[in-house]
Each structure stands twice: as C-alpha cells, then as structure tokens.
Amino acid sequence: MPQIVTANDLISGDVVFRTADGAWARDVNAAGVLADKAGAEAAHAAALADVKAAVVVDVALIDVTAADGKVVPVKLRERIRAFGPTVKADYRADLKPYVA
Amino acid sequence: MYRYDEFDAAFVHERVAQFSDQVSRRVAGEMTEEEFRPHRLMNGLYLQLHAYMLRVAIPYGTLNGRQMRRLGRIARVYDKGFGHFTTRQNIQYNWPALKDIPAILAELAEVEMHAIQTSGNCIRNVTADHFSGAARDEVADPRPYAEILRQWSSIHPEFSFLPRKFKIAVSGAAHDRAAIRVHDIGLEVRRNEAGEIGFRVLVGGGQGRTPMLAREVNAFVPEKDLLAYVDAIMRVYNLYGRRDNKYKARIKILVHETGIDELKRQIEAEFAAIKGGVLTLPADEVARIEAYFAPPVLAEKPATSAAFEAARAADRDFDRFARVNLHPHKVPGYTSLTISLKPVGGIPGDASADQMDVVAELAERYGFDEVRVSHEQNLVLPHLALDDVHAVWSVLKENGLATANAGLVTDIIACPGLDYCALANARSIPVASRISERLGDPDRQEAIGPLSIKISGCINACGHHHVGHIGILGVDKKGVEMYQLTLGGSPDETAAIGEIVGPGFDSDQIVDAVETVVDTYMRLRASPDETFLAAYRRVGEAPFKEALYGA
Known part of the structure; x- marks a missing residue:
C-alpha cells in the first residue's frame, strides 16, 4: 500500500505532510506518495532529520490511497488529522469538509 | 474568592518566565522533544492530533467575571474562537501554537490563573462541588479546603514525581455532586456530634481501564489534621505505588492489591508519625483562607419572587x-x-x-x-x-445558552475523542451530538427525567462512561469504531460502576441502541417518579438486554 510521511509542525503544531521535494505542506494532496518500501524508508529517515533540526515533531509513515491527485489516509484517525474534526460545529473554516 | 498573595503571584510569574525560556530554546532547536516534553507537560501543554492543546487549571471550578472574560480573550486571540470545559473543571484550548504559549500564560497570570500541574504524575487540579457555598444541603463550603490542598500540593517536591497522576475531589455535602468516589482521594466535609468540622476520607477510586470505587479509610479526620492525613496517604502511595507498570500505578491498584485494612494500617501509622507536626492547620490560617470564600452578602428576600x-x-x-x-x-x-x-x-x-x-x-x-x-x-x-x-x-x-436540560438525557458528558485526542480509539462528540438530536425534544426529555449519558472514546474514561446511567465506550475493532454500552453506573453517594450489557454497536447502531434503552425504561418504570437509575436497580439488566439483543 502506498504511504506518505506526516508530522506536526513544531511551532504551530499543525498537521503537515512531507512533499516529494522534502518540504512540509498542510495539504495532504501535496504529500509525496511513496510507492515502495525503500522510498518510504528513505523519506522517513529524511523526515527524522527535520525532527532533529526542530522543524517538525511526531513523524510517522501512514498508509494512503492515491488516485486522481487525491490522497486519502486509510485509517480514520489519519483522515481526521488530514481533514479536520468531524464535529458539526467545528470552527476551523479553513479546512476541507470531512469525507467519510 | 481566593486572591493570590505575593508568594502565589511571584511563583506563577517565575514559572511563566521559566517556561517561556524553555519554549524559546525548543523553537531554536537547543532542546529535543524528549527534553522538552516533561517541561511542557508540567505546564499543561500537550501535543494532540491536530495541534498543541493547552489545559488551564480552574481551581475547584471557581472563576470571576474578569477571569472568564480573559479565557474568552485567549480563545479569540490565540485559538479558533472557542474553548472546551472539561470534566475536571478545567478549560482546554484545542489549537494554540507553541510560539504563543508564553503570551497565553502571561495573560493567564495577569488574572491569577495558570496551567501548572494540569498534566504529569503530580497532584492535579483539586475539584469540588460546583454548587459550593450555595447549595442548601451543604455542611460547609469545601473550597477553602480545596484551596489549602492546592497550596500544599503545588510544586510539592515529594509529590511531583508520583507513580502516576493523582486526583482529589472535595464535597461539602453528603449528596455527592463532585464524584468523590471515583477520585484517588475523595473528601466529604462533615460535622461530628460536637459540631466540629472534619472529613470523611475515601481512597482508591478511579475510572480508566480498571474502574474502582473509593473505600473509606477514615470516617472523621479533624479539620486541623487534613494535610497531615492526606500527606500520610501520599507517602504510603509514593512508597508502595507501582512504578513498573503504568496501568497498575494508580492508588486504586495499591488499595486493591494491598487490601484496604492493611493500607489503612499503613496510612494510620504514617499519620501517627506526622500528626501534630508542621502540617497541622492553624485555625487562624483556615479562617484567613475561609474569608476569601465568604458568601456574598445577599439581601434578605422572601422565599418566592x-x-x-x-x-x-x-x-x-x-x-x-x-x-x-x-x-x-x-x-x-x-x-x-x-x-x-x-x-x-x-x-x-x-x-x-x-x-x-x-x-x-x-x-x-x-x-x-x-x-x-x-x-x-x-x-x-x-x-x-x-x-x-x-x-x-x-x-x-x-446567545444560545438557555438549553433547559441540566441533568436530563441530553446533558451528555463526552470526552474529545478521536476528533481531537491522540489517545482516542473512536469518536465521542459526534455520537453525543446524534444522541442529543434524537432525544432532544424538550417534552420528551422532561418526561424521561434525570438520566445521564457519558461517552468515552477510549478506555482511559475521560468521559466518565463507567459512572453514566448509560455509559458508552468507543473502541477500535479492526479499524472500525465500535461502541460498548454499560448500564447502571452512578457517580454520586450511591456510586456504582456500570455493567456491560452485551456486544457492542457500530456507529450507525449506537444511537438506536441508546434510544431502545431509554424507551425500555419508559415502558417498565413503576411511575414517572421512578428514575432510570432506580428502575435499573429494581429490574436489573435483563429487560434492557432483551430489548437490545432479543430473547
């Protein structure tokens, strides 16, 4: 299953995703999708360097599905991290609505 | 209410300065997350699913207008325009940025508030009956004692690294509105035959994966011995509480494994050794603290208006x-x-x-x-x-604040659950919202009468599901949210841990299941005056089980 690297931005705490060129983006669709284990391990190792450099915290590799430019995490927990709380009156208007 | 003295103010400002420095060093990369984590936790700062979360202490749940307005200002300026009040009478902000935490703590300090000891293995915010100082059935206002405990336990060197977190609740009335039986120490203010104030002391209550009700260790500890007695309990716990296994580290496990009689003997021995010493409460100091909690001068009025x-x-x-x-x-x-x-x-x-x-x-x-x-x-x-x-x-x-449902079926306690919390396995809030919509008709709610639904999104039980009349525990079953139903729990002086009624329900079924339980109660209650809890205690789980799962 394809994977992406996720973390939280150190200073804002925001959920971020590692892009193919090693930057961190808030949009899950910007994540670099890692098709194989070797690629995933390399990206994970590079991300850990960003932990050391005090850029991000809590790095993890997560399973996703990727099709038509849409990246969707497999686990509900990670979908909620990517798309925001599913509560009705969430005040975070800048996030895309949650898709079940 | 209590006002900071010079010591309190200096201490809180010092801590803000310390933590601000720690944040700068963390942001500059001079501290690793492993080095920083214990510092941030001692100051109430967690890293959750979407962001940092700051938990601010509201001692015994008491605030004045200026403080409440400041909490609102912090929500508006540093967060997303809202805050979340918790089951420990605290407030949590779900979206603050690390860089803003020093400013938030400085703003809190200006109104005599802080986030110290709202996390970590220390004595947490001491909670109390929310009707303290006002309730008609009260023996005495419990808050002066909660404040004394707060002062004693704040950065107490001996009790800052306990085996696990430690929660104390104080009730000023025999009718327990503070859930003291599910706290590590529960105190009930009472008077002896001579009219003197003292405390019934309960130890070893708690929820989580091993729910237990607190046991009485002393029926009457005199007021002056409050700190010595609580200190004795803490010393025994600190010495013998398990540090090898996080899940067996709370004092409830020590009570369970040691046995209440032996533990009581140990506590009393420790108490005998320190009784009458430096921890004895001087009457004038009690009076000084009590003066802060003096009730407002209420002009005499007729009983009806x-x-x-x-x-x-x-x-x-x-x-x-x-x-x-x-x-x-x-x-x-x-x-x-x-x-x-x-x-x-x-x-x-x-x-x-x-x-x-x-x-x-x-x-x-x-x-x-x-x-x-x-x-x-x-x-x-x-x-x-x-x-x-x-x-x-x-x-x-x-302002959308006049919902008439205190104590009714839509007055639901719910933890933040998987929508916010890094520990959760399932969502809580959306389940609460859907149940509330289903049962929310005002006439229907009132007809149902007192009924508490409490929802936790994991076994840590922040949503108090064990003591809900109807409790709901969210679990993860192979990647799918499932909800386990418990019935008959209660947090008051008739406290009980709810019993699991049968197999769990998925997210689509859980609201129907709750409604089935409620409707079953409505059918079988002896009269409209027989509450859900009373009816459950009379008939047991069988009729509910049958309604939920068939014969």
Whole structure:
C-alpha cells in the first residue's frame, strides 16, 4: 500500500505532510506518495532529520490511497488529522469538509 | 474568592518566565522533544492530533467575571474562537501554537490563573462541588479546603514525581455532586456530634481501564489534621505505588492489591508519625483562607419572587428552564443557575469566546461576580436572586445558552475523542451530538427525567462512561469504531460502576441502541417518579438486554 510521511509542525503544531521535494505542506494532496518500501524508508529517515533540526515533531509513515491527485489516509484517525474534526460545529473554516 | 498573595503571584510569574525560556530554546532547536516534553507537560501543554492543546487549571471550578472574560480573550486571540470545559473543571484550548504559549500564560497570570500541574504524575487540579457555598444541603463550603490542598500540593517536591497522576475531589455535602468516589482521594466535609468540622476520607477510586470505587479509610479526620492525613496517604502511595507498570500505578491498584485494612494500617501509622507536626492547620490560617470564600452578602428576600412566578406563568420556555436548570440555594429568594453547554446536537463543553464574555457579564451584573465550571461540563451562576433569573435567561437565550436540560438525557458528558485526542480509539462528540438530536425534544426529555449519558472514546474514561446511567465506550475493532454500552453506573453517594450489557454497536447502531434503552425504561418504570437509575436497580439488566439483543 502506498504511504506518505506526516508530522506536526513544531511551532504551530499543525498537521503537515512531507512533499516529494522534502518540504512540509498542510495539504495532504501535496504529500509525496511513496510507492515502495525503500522510498518510504528513505523519506522517513529524511523526515527524522527535520525532527532533529526542530522543524517538525511526531513523524510517522501512514498508509494512503492515491488516485486522481487525491490522497486519502486509510485509517480514520489519519483522515481526521488530514481533514479536520468531524464535529458539526467545528470552527476551523479553513479546512476541507470531512469525507467519510 | 481566593486572591493570590505575593508568594502565589511571584511563583506563577517565575514559572511563566521559566517556561517561556524553555519554549524559546525548543523553537531554536537547543532542546529535543524528549527534553522538552516533561517541561511542557508540567505546564499543561500537550501535543494532540491536530495541534498543541493547552489545559488551564480552574481551581475547584471557581472563576470571576474578569477571569472568564480573559479565557474568552485567549480563545479569540490565540485559538479558533472557542474553548472546551472539561470534566475536571478545567478549560482546554484545542489549537494554540507553541510560539504563543508564553503570551497565553502571561495573560493567564495577569488574572491569577495558570496551567501548572494540569498534566504529569503530580497532584492535579483539586475539584469540588460546583454548587459550593450555595447549595442548601451543604455542611460547609469545601473550597477553602480545596484551596489549602492546592497550596500544599503545588510544586510539592515529594509529590511531583508520583507513580502516576493523582486526583482529589472535595464535597461539602453528603449528596455527592463532585464524584468523590471515583477520585484517588475523595473528601466529604462533615460535622461530628460536637459540631466540629472534619472529613470523611475515601481512597482508591478511579475510572480508566480498571474502574474502582473509593473505600473509606477514615470516617472523621479533624479539620486541623487534613494535610497531615492526606500527606500520610501520599507517602504510603509514593512508597508502595507501582512504578513498573503504568496501568497498575494508580492508588486504586495499591488499595486493591494491598487490601484496604492493611493500607489503612499503613496510612494510620504514617499519620501517627506526622500528626501534630508542621502540617497541622492553624485555625487562624483556615479562617484567613475561609474569608476569601465568604458568601456574598445577599439581601434578605422572601422565599418566592412574584416577578419570577409571573415570568414563569407568561412564558412556557422560561417555565421549563426554571423547572430544569435551577438548584436550591441556602438563602431564601436566591437560586443557583446551570448554564448548559449542551445545546441539542452541539459539542458538550464547548463555549465560544463571545459566550464566555456573555457569562462574565451576567456574573458581574447579576451573579455577585462568580462563575463555576461543573465536572458535567456546564457553567453555573451560583448566587442569583430569583428576581433576576428571567433577565439572565433572556440574555442566555439570545446567545444560545438557555438549553433547559441540566441533568436530563441530553446533558451528555463526552470526552474529545478521536476528533481531537491522540489517545482516542473512536469518536465521542459526534455520537453525543446524534444522541442529543434524537432525544432532544424538550417534552420528551422532561418526561424521561434525570438520566445521564457519558461517552468515552477510549478506555482511559475521560468521559466518565463507567459512572453514566448509560455509559458508552468507543473502541477500535479492526479499524472500525465500535461502541460498548454499560448500564447502571452512578457517580454520586450511591456510586456504582456500570455493567456491560452485551456486544457492542457500530456507529450507525449506537444511537438506536441508546434510544431502545431509554424507551425500555419508559415502558417498565413503576411511575414517572421512578428514575432510570432506580428502575435499573429494581429490574436489573435483563429487560434492557432483551430489548437490545432479543430473547
């Protein structure tokens, strides 16, 4: 299953995703999708360097599905991290609505 | 209410400065996360699913208008315009940035607040009955003792690295509104035959994966010995509490494994050794602290108010609110009013910055400048003249704060769950919202009567599901949210841990299942006066089981 690297931005705490060129983006669709284990391990190792450099915290590799430019995490927990709380009156208007 | 003395103020400001420095060093990369984590946790800062979360202490749930307004300001300026009141009478901000934490803590310090000891293996915020100082059935206001415990336990060197976190709750009445039986130490203020104040001391209650009710270790500890006795308990726990296994580290496990009689012997031996020493409470110091909690001067009034009764007769909605959300006050002509943070279909415990301002304003104008946070995640105006209730209600109504459901089926406790919490396995809030919508018709709720639903999104039980009349525990079953139903729990002086009624329900079924339980109760209750809990205790789980799962 394809994977992406996720973390939280150190200073804002925001959920971020590692892009193919090693930057961190808030949009899950910007994540670099890692098709194989070797690629995933390399990206994970590079991300850990960003932990050391005090850029991000809590790095993890997560399973996703990727099709038509849409990246969707497999686990509900990670979908909620990517798309925001599913509560009705969430005040975070800048996030895309949650898709079940 | 309590005012910081020079010591308190200096200590809190010092801590803000210390933590600000730690944050700068962390942001500059001079501290690793492993080095920083213990510091941030000692200052109430977690890293959750979406962001940092700051938990601010509200000692014994008591606030004044200025403090409430400041909480609103912090929500508006540094967060997303809202805050979340918790079952430990605290407030949590779900979206602060690390870089803003020093500024937030400085703003809190200006109004005598902080986030110290709201996390970590220390003595946490001491909680108390939300009607303290106002309730008609109260023996004495428990908050002076909660404050004494707070001062004693703040950065106490011996008790800053306990085997596990430690929670103390104090009730001033025999009727327990502070859930003292599910705390590590529960204290009930009582009087002996000579009329002297003392404490019934319960030890070893708790929820989580191993729910247990606290056991009595002493029926009457004299007021002056409060700290010595609690100190003795802490010493025994600190010495013998397990540090090898996080899940067996709470004092409830020590009580269970040691046995209450042996533990009591150990506590009494420790107490005998320190009794009469430096921890003895001087009467003048108790009096000094008590003076901070002196009730407001309430002008004598008739027990009933013509204006109040007329407003009730004129407005059905107000009449309902008056029936449901008022609590008897010790002074005739006054009442305590619950401001429900449980709008039907809403998020239990959330309040917007504007709503916090409204509550602050009402407290200052009508409520003798006092607000309480209840462990049920509501707010309370403890002292209100009956004459003013209609004016207060009108403002509450305009601001979405007049839901008449205190103690009713939609007054649901729910933890943040998988929508916010890094530990959760399943969502809680959306389940609460859907149940509330299903059962939210005002007439139906009132007909159902007192019934508490409590929802936790994992076994840590922050949503108190073990002591819900109907408890719901969210679990993850192979990647799917499932909800386990427990029945018959209760947090009061008749405390009980709910019993699992059968196999769990998925997210689509759980609301129907709860409704089935409620409807079954409505069918089998002996009379409209027989509450859900009373009926459950009379008939047991069988009829509910049958209704849920078939014969």
